[in-house]
Amino acid sequence: MTPAxxxxxxxxxxxxxCGAVGIAFAPIFVRLSELGPSATAFYRLFFALPxxxxxxxxxxxxxxxxxRPASAADYAKLALAGLFFAGDLSFWHWSIxxxxxxxxxxxxxFAPIFVxxxxxxxxxxxxxxxxxLGMGLAMVGAILLMSGxxxxxxxxxxxxALGLVSAVFYAAYLVAVGRLRGRFSTATVMxxxxxxxxxxxxxxxxxxxxxxxxTTAVGWGILVALALVSHIGGQGLxxxxxxxxxxxxxxxxxxxxxxxxxxxxxxxxxxxxxxLQATGAAVILFGIFxxxxxxxxxxx
Numbered sequence: 001m002t003p004a005x006x007x008x009x010x011x012x013x014x015x016x017x018c019g020a021v022g023i024a025f026a027p028i029f030v031r032l033s034e035l036g037p038s039a040t041a042f043y044r045l046f047f048a049l050p051x052x053x054x055x056x057x058x059x060x061x062x063x064x065x066x067x068r069p070a071s072a073a074d075y076a077k078l079a080l081a082g083l084f085f086a087g088d089l090s091f092w093h094w095s096i097x098x099x100x101x102x103x104x105x106x107x108x109x110f111a112p113i114f115v116x117x118x119x120x121x122x123x124x125x126x127x128x129x130x131x132x133l134g135m136g137l138a139m140v141g142a143i144l145l146m147s148g149x150x151x152x153x154x155x156x157x158x159x160x161a162l163g164l165v166s167a168v169f170y171a172a173y174l175v176a177v178g179r180l181r182g183r184f185s186t187a188t189v190m191x192x193x194x195x196x197x198x199x200x201x202x203x204x205x206x207x208x209x210x211x212x213x214x215t216t217a218v219g220w221g222i223l224v225a226l227a228l229v230s231h232i233g234g235q236g237l238x239x240x241x242x243x244x245x246x247x248x249x250x251x252x253x254x255x256x257x258x259x260x261x262x263x264x265x266x267x268x269x270x271x272x273x274x275x276l277q278a279t280g281a282a283v284i285l286f287g288i289f290x291x292x293x294x295x296x297x298x299x300x
Contacts, residue, residue, distance in 0.1 A: 012244035013292070015237040016253050022234025024260035027105070028268060029226035034219035036210030037093035038201070040226065044089075045198035047227035052194055055232075056187035067183050069192065078189065081176035082196025085235075087169035089197070090204050091162045099159025106146040107163030109258055112139070112251040114171035119248055127248065131294030135248075138255045138287030144280030145258055174238075174247045181243035189239050190232070249295040253288050 026044075033040040069075050088108075095104040112135050119125035180189050205212060214220045242250055259281040 008244050012241040013253075016241035016245060016250055017256060019234045019237030019241065020254050020256040021260055022237060023230050023254070024234075024257045024264060026226065026230040026234070027261050028264055029222055029230060032222050033226070034214045034216065035212070035223070036205075036208060037096055038090070038205040038208040039210040039212050040223065041089040041093055042198065042201040042205040042212070043223040044226045044231050045194050045201060047224050048194055048231040049191070049198060051228065051232055052187060052191040052236075056185070056191045059185055059187055068188065069184070074184075075192065077176070077180060078184070078192035079196035081173055081180060081189065082193035082198075083200055084169050084173035084176055085193065086197040086200035086204075088166050088173055089201065091166035091169060095159050095162035095166060097159070098162060099156035103156060103160055104163045104166075105258055105261075106142060107160060108166045108170065109142050109255055110139070110164060110167040111171040111174065112248065112255065114168050115174055115251040116248045118171060118175055125248070128294040131249070131252075131291050134287045134290030134292070134294055135252045136287070137290060138252050138284050141280045141283030141285075141287055142255055142258055144283060145262055145277050147276060147280070171251065174242065174251050177239050178242040178247040178250070181239060186236060186240045186243075190236055194231070246295050249291055252291040255284055256288060259284050 030037055030040050035043070069078060092104060092108050095107070116127060116132075116135065120127070177189055177193070180193075214223065238250065238254070245253075262277055262281065
């Protein structure tokens, strides 16, 4: 590995972890939103689009910024990534309605399993034992983190199943973005995939029967903050990182998000963060560390 590649990967890792912090704020903004979860998800993309357009227009054509879409196939691939993300948000929000928030959040964070399985089945990727051990530990840590409020019940089977479906869609989104970033810039991927997500989420919000109009300036401000912090800041940094880091490792590193969300909920909403939850957060961090070691290619 050359020094330039190593430096790019270090920067990407920092961006990925900062992206995890950005998306960790999403449940907080959703909870504070005056609108329902589906309408809130729609505005998350809708208010992000102008900023992403300005970002893309400010980039030079070609070079380090990446190519511009040049064919219907290019736009279709970008739209497909957006549809995967729309599926993730839609199924996750419906999961929240039909099961507990803890169940929905934990099951949605099973995405690394599907990213790894997809890489093995679709692209013949091989993963080291160290990486698999790290992924397993990170998932055990997430279970410990959520164990105080996670519960299986026959009454919540559909909601729990939708939580897993959202994990499949998010895994597909990460893989798609990782491959698109080989050709297109972060802003290009975010704009065109985000436009497809927004178009797909509008009918979901309308069918849900939720209001699309916030009643106060604070309510609108929360929606704008969700777009800027969690989507542009969070998903944007993640998309940047996926050009330099494997999607499988990135999905494991993003399991830092529920740990950060738990700390934020403790700080903002006085939700208890006991010894078991703190232990779970520490196990997640150690699992991410092992997964990073196991995903590095030997130099030379």
